[in-house]
Amino acid sequence: MNDTKFAALRKGLLEFLILGIVSSDAVYAADIIQRLEGTDMATQEGTLYPLLSKMRREGLLDYEWRESASGPPRKYYRLTDAGRTQLRDFRAYWAALTGLIDTLGT
Amino acid sequence: MHTVITVSLSDHAQPYRTHEDAYDALRRYLDGARVSLTGDPGQAEVVADLEQSIAEKLAGRLASTDRVVSGADIDAALAAIGPVGDTGKDPAPLTDRPRGRRRLCRIREGQEIAGVCMGLAAYAELRVDWVRTIFVLLTLVSVGLFLIVYIILAFWLPVVDTRKDWVALLDCQEL
Numbered sequence: 001m002n003d004t005k006f007a008a009l010r011k012g013l014l015e016f017l018i019l020g021i022v023s024s025d026a027v028y029a030a031d032i033i034q035r036l037e038g039t040d041m042a043t044q045e046g047t048l049y050p051l052l053s054k055m056r057r058e059g060l061l062d063y064e065w066r067e068s069a070s071g072p073p074r075k076y077y078r079l080t081d082a083g084r085t086q087l088r089d090f091r092a093y094w095a096a097l098t099g100l101i102d103t104l105g106t
Numbered sequence: 107m108h109t110v111i112t113v114s115l116s117d118h119a120q121p122y123r124t125h126e127d128a129y130d131a132l133r134r135y136l137d138g139a140r141v142s143l144t145g146d147p148g149q150a151e152v153v154a155d156l157e158q159s160i161a162e163k164l165a166g167r168l169a170s171t172d173r174v175v176s177g178a179d180i181d182a183a184l185a186a187i188g189p190v191g192d193t194g195k196d197p198a199p200l201t202d203r204p205r206g207r208r209r210l211c212r213i214r215e216g217q218e219i220a221g222v223c224m225g226l227a228a229y230a231e232l233r234v235d236w237v238r239t240i241f242v243l244l245t246l247v248s249v250g251l252f253l254i255v256y257i258i259l260a261f262w263l264p265v266v267d268t269r270k271d272w273v274a275l276l277d278c279q280e281l
Contacts (some may be wrong), residue, residue, distance in 0.1 A: 029155070029159070030159075030162075044186070044187055044188030044189075045155075045156065045159050045186075045187040045188065046139075046156070046187050046188035046189050046190040046191070047188060047189075047190075047191070049151075049152045049155040049156060049159075049190075050143065050146065050148060050152050050190065050191060052155075053146075053148030053151050053152050053155075054146075054148060056148075057147065057148060071120075071161065071162055071165055072116070072158065072161075074158075075155070
């Protein structure tokens with residue numbers, strides 16, 4: 001695996017994967033980490049929090065505080081309408097892109 | 107002898123008692139996070155998120171709340187959270203930067219009086235002892251006139267906490 005080349009690609013894609021994960025249910029940061037754990041897209045909180053903060057400021061995500069059994073309330077993220085639109089656009093774009101990649105070359 | 111420091115993380119009701127090395131490691135991590143998020147409007151939010159996450163990981167590790175947090179506990183929690191920001195990479199060395207973008211500041215870290223010489227040394231990439239020696243010599247030769255220059259600089263220049271902050275300041279100005 002060509003790590004440095006693919007690292008940039010993974011970094012750019014992470015945001016869209018988060019949109020996908022958050023689309024199914026309101027999730028907490030640790031849920032996102034856990035969902036990606038063991039995959040090529042595995043990430044850590046140090047990377048995730050700045051990204052979640054940016055996506056929230058862009059209006060793609062929103063969060064609410066929910067009580068937890070252990071410790072203080074946690075932030076549960078969910079998609080906004082803008083986030084849902086972006087996820088749909090991304091999926092369409094990705095399908096078009098993979099179609100193009102598959103048809104080029106041998 | 108052990109020093110035990112009480113730390114309150116984010117909104118956690120339960121304060122943690124930590125050994126001094128654990129406290130230092132925690133402090134370094136959070137300061138580093140603040141620096142790498144310099145210029146990010148989400149800085150305060152992200153640091154609060156990190157604090158809460160650290161607190162949760164510690165709660166999971168400590169069987170009882172009476173136990174004092176050790177350096178190993180903090181290291182494990184911070185390793186799970188990972189470096190903050192996109193890459194966690196250190197900023198490029200100063201020598202690679204265009205000179206025009208630099209801005210003269212006072213730097214508190216290592217300051218003798220007001221940090222003017224620390225700032226000048228960082229700006230000119232000279233050793234601070236040299237800058238101080240030159241300043242003292244100029245003050246003597248000019249019969250105190252350069253002391254006034256120092257005082258004016260001390261009032262006029264913006265101040266940053268550490269040399270690392272000063273480097274981070276260059277980074278966000280380049281964007």
